[in-house]
Amino acid sequence: MDFRKFSNNYVVRIDKGEEIISSIKELCLKEEIKTGSISGIGACDLIEIGLFNVKTKEYKTEVFKGMFEITSLTGNITRKDGEVYIHLHVNFSDETNTVRGGHFVKADVSAACEVIINKIEGAVDREFNQEIGLNLLKF
Amino acid sequence: MDFRKFSNNYVVRIDKGEEIISSIKELCLKEEIKTGSISGIGACDLIEIGLFNVKTKEYKTEVFKGMFEITSLTGNITRKDGEVYIHLHVNFSDETNTVRGGHFVKADVSAACEVIINKIEGAVDREFNQEIGLNLLKF
Amino acid sequence: MDFRKFSNNYVVRIDKGEEIISSIKELCLKEEIKTGSISGIGACDLIEIGLFNVKTKEYKTEVFKGMFEITSLTGNITRKDGEVYIHLHVNFSDETNTVRGGHFVKADVSAACEVIINKIEGAVDREFNQEIGLNLLKF
Numbered sequence: 001m002d003f004r005k006f007s008n009n010y011v012v013r014i015d016k017g018e019e020i021i022s023s024i025k026e027l028c029l030k031e032e033i034k035t036g037s038i039s040g041i042g043a044c045d046l047i048e049i050g051l052f053n054v055k056t057k058e059y060k061t062e063v064f065k066g067m068f069e070i071t072s073l074t075g076n077i078t079r080k081d082g083e084v085y086i087h088l089h090v091n092f093s094d095e096t097n098t099v100r101g102g103h104f105v106k107a108d109v110s111a112a113c114e115v116i117i118n119k120i121e122g123a124v125d126r127e128f129n130q131e132i133g134l135n136l137l138k139f
Numbered sequence: 140m141d142f143r144k145f146s147n148n149y150v151v152r153i154d155k156g157e158e159i160i161s162s163i164k165e166l167c168l169k170e171e172i173k174t175g176s177i178s179g180i181g182a183c184d185l186i187e188i189g190l191f192n193v194k195t196k197e198y199k200t201e202v203f204k205g206m207f208e209i210t211s212l213t214g215n216i217t218r219k220d221g222e223v224y225i226h227l228h229v230n231f232s233d234e235t236n237t238v239r240g241g242h243f244v245k246a247d248v249s250a251a252c253e254v255i256i257n258k259i260e261g262a263v264d265r266e267f268n269q270e271i272g273l274n275l276l277k278f
Numbered sequence: 279m280d281f282r283k284f285s286n287n288y289v290v291r292i293d294k295g296e297e298i299i300s301s302i303k304e305l306c307l308k309e310e311i312k313t314g315s316i317s318g319i320g321a322c323d324l325i326e327i328g329l330f331n332v333k334t335k336e337y338k339t340e341v342f343k344g345m346f347e348i349t350s351l352t353g354n355i356t357r358k359d360g361e362v363y364i365h366l367h368v369n370f371s372d373e374t375n376t377v378r379g380g381h382f383v384k385a386d387v388s389a390a391c392e393v394i395i396n397k398i399e400g401a402v403d404r405e406f407n408q409e410i411g412l413n414l415l416k417f
Contacts, residue, residue, distance in 0.1 A: 002417050006400035011354070014416040035150065037178060037255040039315060041328055041367035051234055052182055052210055054249050062236060069329055071367045071379035072352045074211045074228070076150070076253055077330050085151075087253065089180035089210045091230050091238055091369050091379060093348070095329055097148050097340060099369055099377040101210035101230060110332050111410050114354055114365065116315040118396075122145035123324065132202040132250050137152040139141050174289065176317060176394040190347055191321055192374055193388050201375060211348045211369070214287070214319050217390055226392065228319035228349045230369050230377055238377040240349035240385060257396075261284035270390050276291040278280050 003027060007057060009122070014042065014113035020073070021086055021106050024115065028084045033077055035120040040073035042113030048090055049102035057133025061105055068092045070113065071099060077117070080126040080135055142166060147260070153181070153243040153252035157210070160199065160225055160245050167223045172216055177227060179212035181252030188241035196272025200244055207231045209252065210238060210278055216256070217239055219265040281305060281371070286399070292320070292391035299364055299384050302393065306362045309354055311409025313398040316366060318351035320391030325370055327380035339383055346370045348391065349377060355395070358404040358413055 001023040003012040014023045019047070024038065050059035075088035088104035107113075114127060126135040140162040141149040148163035150263070153162045163177065186207060214227035227243035246252075266277040279301040288309070292301045303317065325346060328337035340364040353366035366382040385391075404413040 002415075004402060004417050006398045007267055009315070009396070009398045011356075011398065011402050012417065013417070016410060029407065035145065037148070037257075039178065039219070039317065039352055041365070043332070045332070049236060050233075051206060051232065051236065054182070054184070054206060060234075065301065065334060067329060069367060069380045071369045072211045072350045074178055074213075074350075074352075076255060078150075089208060091210045091232075091377070093327075093329065093369075093379040095338075097327060097329070097378040097380055099230070099240045099379045100236040101232040102208045102236055108143075111330055111412055112414055114399075114415060118148070118315075118355060120145045120148045120150065122143065122150075124143060124150050132155060134250055135254060136251055137141075137150065139143050139154070173404065174284065175352075176287070176396075180316065185396040188375060189369075190345060190375070191347060191389055195319070202291070208283075210351045211352075213317055213352075215394060217289075226319070228347060230349045238369070240371040241347045241375055246405075257287070259284045259287045259289065261282065263282060263289050271294060273389055274391055275394045276280075276289065276392060278282050278291070 008119045010117040012115040014109050016109055019106055020113055024086055025084050033119050034036055034123045037118045038075050038076040040115035042070040042136050043111040044068050044107040045110035047103035050105055051102050059062040067092055068094055078124040078126055082092055083124055147258045149256040151254040153248050155248055157248050158245055159252055164223050164226055167216055170259050172219055173262045175216040176257045177214050179211040179254035182250040183207050183246040184249035186246040187244035189242050189244055205233055207233055217263040217265055224265055284315055286397045288395040290393040294387055296387050297410055298391055302364055303362050311397050312357055312401045314354050314355040315396045320348040321389040322346050323383040323388035324382035326352035328383055335385040343369050344372055346372055356402040356404055356416050363404055
């Protein structure tokens with residue numbers, strides 16, 4: 001992973017074999033990014049996604065292996081209990097151009113992943129909401 | 140719906156049971172956002188999308204009910220006849236991780252929806268274009 | 279194609295019959311945009327997308343014709359050998375609301391396409407990487 005910072009924008013390259021979520025976390029720690037928006041594209045050969053079941057309040061996750069294009073990676077950076085918290089959803093296509101997607105758990109880069117992070121000056125926390133079963137934005 | 144503003148960025152939380160388009164409109168009115176970009180993710184249990192038929196110049200809309208992840212919500216804020224005009228397209232996944240999408244009409248949040256709005260200082264209007272059959276950006 | 283610039287943001291309208299990649303390139307040349315992020319939605323009647331095969335190091339491309347909504351267009355602007363380099367991935371839906379996607383090669387607008395470009399002050403180059411077979415971000 002390598003990046004360049006220009007004003008509040010980070011142009012980020014995540015390399016073959018690297019995992020996307022941990023790479024973004026590493027950047028956030030290094031650059032002290034507390035709040036931000038994330039937008040990315042890339043290619044991966046392993047991806048784990050989830051669907052939140054509002055009844056059981058649990059994520060049902062699934063792992064896919066193959067040749068995939070990440071057609072969009074969208075989400076935000078906040079904090080929970082003082083730790084970096086990355087929340088992303090993803091769309092990805094396979095060799096038939098079919099798109100699958102969901103809550104983004106993790107993915108291993110197969111060729112390259114390019115992410116733009118817009119650092120937002122300010123702090124937003126999260127708090128677990130018992131009723132919903134998720135860590136919601138706390139203002 | 141609740142939010143925090145940092146410089147030109149709004150970090151927005153739309154809550155369970157709230158409708159997404161009307162929540163964003165409410166924010167735009169409250170904060171006098173005339174122009175902006177929208178990027179969001181979330182979960183919903185009812186979603187209405189459309190496909191614009193260029194021949195009939197009408198939207199064919201469809202409503203889906205179930206457990207969905209909004210994998211990307213992308214678009215912009217402008218004005219038409221002095222009113223807030225939200226133009227969004229959406230991708231959403233179901234329990235089989237299949238992604239559907241189209242022109243975004245509306246959606247009811249089932250767990251949470253997180254949106255980042257970048258307010259653009261300036262005004263962009265729309266005007267109905269007879270030939271196309273849509274309200275196009277007018278510069 | 280027409281646009282308005284507000285601070286570092288470009289609100290762009292690409293018109294019926296125009297091709298998206300060449301329109302964005304034209305804007306970048308005109309406005310000397312060297313680095314930036316791109317986010318867009320629209321409708322098209324011809325679209326060419328690709329999947330990068332990491333083994334053969336070649337893109338397998340496919341052309342689709344029909345009535346499509348571009349549900350998300352995501353990527354970045356950089357430079358390679360002094361030339362504008364647009365890297366975008368796309369998701370698009372058809373009349374059954376099914377979403378396909380991949381590396382974005384080109385698309386002809388059928389009704390309208392609306393793009394927001396965030397110009398980043400700074401320069402990022404690309405360099406061909408023999409091992410990967412792609413033009414990667416070079417910092």
